[in-house]
Amino acid sequence: MSRGIIYVMTTVVPGLVKIGKTGSSNFEQRMYGLERNGYFNVVGLRRRFAIEVEDYDEKEALLDEIFSKSRVPNSELFALDVDLVIQLLSSLEGRQVYPERESKEDSFDQATEERRVKDDWSRIPDGTYRMEKRTKNGTARATMVVEGGDFTVKAGAVCMPSKKGVWLPEPRRTARIVDGVLQEDVACRAPSTAGWVVLGRANNGWKTWRAEDGSLIDKYRKRPEE
DSSP states (O other): OOEEEEEEEEOSSTTEEEEEEEEGGGHHHHHHHHHHHOBTTBOOOEEEEEEEEETHHHHHHHHHHHTGGGBOTTSSEEEOOHHHHHHHHHTSSSEEEESTTSOHHHHHHHHHHHHHHHHHHTTSOSEEEEEEEEETTEEEEEEEEEETTEEEEOTTOBOOOOOTTOOOOHHHHTOOEETTEEOSOEEESSHHHHHHHHHSSOOOGGGTOBOTTSOBGGGGSOOTTO
């Protein structure tokens, strides 16, 4: 049986993902090439999940068939919710390769939760939102731009340090922060993840970000009675 890696990556285009395969010894090289050079004239690729499985050729072909109606013709690009793909891939028998610090169960649970709350996120109107929070390490200040379901923390945010050894979501873990200042825009999948980037810790994004009128974005959240 052939053993290899199946992966999913997000792209600069919201809702467009790449599903592909590679040899077990070639994963890092393949990711580096795609993240640096793009694919099929689409740039901004970022690895999101990868798993090493038996019969990876056949399993990837099955995924192509399952998602065929969402496929961009003659490519490995699909118009899909990346968390749906992560749910499926993390359900396969095999060894999770990426993210390295999470288990398959953690990845599945996180993807499931993010799919559940995305209905609420979609209620947040496109626009500019702000955060200013005092912490024991100083005052965090940031601007978040919401556009087409993306939550982008803008460069120049004043960020707080995170505790050593604690788990961090990828956007915070890979963010370029120099002397407490974010050096480039960081795209996130949720207001809480955007809060992680700035605060360096877990937070309730609904009660972290404010609209231009100063009100919390929690006002857009779905209520139980609705």
